[in-house]
Amino acid sequence: MNQACAHIIDDDEAIRDALEWQFRTRGVACTLWPGAEAFLAAWQAEWQGCIVLDIRMGGMSGLECFDALLARDCRMPVIFITGHGDVPMAVGALKKGAFDFIEKPFSDNELITVVEKALAADAERQRAAADRETVEARLATVTAREREVMALILEGKFNKVIADDLNISMRTVEAHRAKIFDKMGVRSAVELAQMLTGIRY
């Protein structure tokens, strides 16, 4: 179950069955859920892939399910499907962060295309998360003094200026710089800056 797949949540068995068949013909793995409640009961945070959610269902509606997922901080992209174009509902859902909104009946492979995009986006998200973990691990090895020097380097200051600011010799600054680059696995200040974008240090 840890493998990335499309979670199809629809109370109509025929739809589930038809989508499963269609997805199979395109080689997209999918899991079928007869209702929102069943899905939420089984959901685990480390699941990957995307969710195809019918808005109008007996029991919990698609929108309610979406809200519950947001509350649980689920990052999986959600694609809504609905029988009739309910535009305000769709806009509301998209604003909350839904991935897309598809009307039934689906033309050709429209849904599958969107699902494939969602899966790719999720994979990308997973990878980015992994990268950040690596950077954070490397940052952990940098000493407090080195961090001070690093902050000034990221501000684009020359070694001489850094030496004056911190009241240390140029040589010491050069030594710190070499150590930092080594620890972070970069060769230039620009590379360092790119790596640390979006990460608190």
Added chain:
Amino acid sequence: MDKPAAAPAVWQLRLPYLSLVLFLATIAALVWLTRSYDEENQRTTLISDVLWMEQNMRFHLDRNAAQLAQIGPELLAEGERQPSTDASLRQLLRAESGLARIIWLNAEGRIQGAVPPLSDAHLIGESRGSVPSDSMFRLGRAIGRPVYGPAYEVAGGDYHFEVHVPLYAEGAFTGAAVGVYSLQSLVVRELPWWFSERYRVAVEDADGREIAAKSKVGPLSSAHEYRMAFDPPGHGLSMHITAYRGETRWIPVLLIASLVLLSGIIVWSVWQLRRQLARRQAAEQALLKESAFRQAMEDSLLTGLRARDLNGRITYVNPAFCRMVGYTAAELVGRTPPMPYWDPEHAERTQELHEMIMAGGTPLEGIEVRLRRKDGQRLDALVFEAPLIDSQGAHSGWMGSVLDITEQKRAQELARQQEERLQATSRLITMGEMASTLAHELNQPLAAIASYNSGCINRLESGREIDRAELREVHARLGRQAQRAGEIIRRVHDFVRRSEPKRIPVDINAIIRDAVELIEADARKRRMRVSTELAARLPEIDADPVMIEQIIVNLVRNGMDAMRDNPPARRTVHILTRQEDDLLVVRVADLGCGIPPDTARRLFEPFFTTKQEGMGMGLNICRSIAELHRGRLGFEPNPEGGTIFILSLPVEPA
């Protein structure tokens, strides 16, 4: 404006009193003048009488003196007295002459003789000198004229006085003739009876003592008296004449009395008049106040008031009514129907209402009528009309109160329209929900079919080995979804079929009459008429009466909608029934605007409508019902303008 009119009224009111006072003063003055004139008159009479008496007395004395002077020489002559002298003496001594005795004296003053002869009797009281007195003799001789002596009392209470007449012969003094007068007899005898009747004459001496009087009866009042010197004889004698009270002069008294009485009556009547006037004035004031109050009430009333006589002529309108219709009272009063404020578009109906009112007033809840202001604005009025009963209890006209309900009507109309729109909207919402549900229901199988289909295509395009069993299975499922969609459609159909007509033998005319009855109220409200022309003895047909009635009501209502903007004369829906071969034909004709060709093409389409609040289902349902009864619903233009809808139903042979 009232002030100048009232100001002269005050002095005009005072004028009668003023003139009354003047009148009374004049009367009083007149009475006083009359009395004083009377007095004066009496006094004048008295004086003239007295003067006459004095004159008479003096004349008498003078004549006696003259006669004494004449016979004196004869008396003094020597010898026997001549008979003529005796005759003259007798003549002189007769009672009415007042002479009591004649004495003649010679030049020396010695008594030569006397007639009657001297006696002592007359000497009583004569203490001052001899008779005749020497001093007087000498005085007479000295002045040569008769001299009168003072009065002296004699026996018998009488008083005498003397007159000495000096006698001359051939220029020489020869003696004197002395006449002795009795005062009493002079006064009594000398005065004529008429004088003594009116006046009391008394002679008083110098001390004011009465020494002779014509009458012993004292005067009753001293209102008119006159005192004058008795000269001759003089010597302090005076004559006191007092008028007896004259006869009461009744005429002036009556005159004055009647004047006073009449004045009293006048004063009293003026007083009464004044009281009456005050009462009248008070009543008038009260009436004026009352009428001013009523006027104020009528003027400030917001309800329009209008009075009409039995011929419908306006006799009164109040300001509120004038404001309502925009005409002035002068323009309205006296007008007869048609009134200027009638709406020409509703003239016929207004005339009808007018006649109804003239025939017997309005119902208690009033009647609504559409009027037109002078400026052309329309005015909805609620009119209450009641018979006008005058003070004699006779029915003299009609009193109408008119309320302007234009705003209320407009508000009602607006509310009604909003209500209609709301109902239409809610119907639409219901229909929308139904359609939405239906769409969702249908979408499910269709979505599944589309997905199966896409999957199949994907499989076919993938170029992989086709698994026939798998494809077969997928197609079987696909078919099932198609069946499911069909099932949904069938369910909808079943829902519609549930309203299948319940057929019973019906009389189409009865249904039409019911339908007309049903729609009558609405028609009246919209000022529409529904007329029918139903053929007699139509065969009964098998039909659902409720559904047929629904068609009729729908068609009539459509007709009325089409004539919404028509003048009142062209607001009739005409329903006609007829048997044509084996068809019963119902024609519903309106006089509306007709149906343009592009509308005509789509007329029976569902959801097609030309009305703002319409749903576009009416005619569609009507045609469905007609078809359920194996009939037809069509239409053709009305030759009189408008449209005729034709419902034809087959007559089944019994």
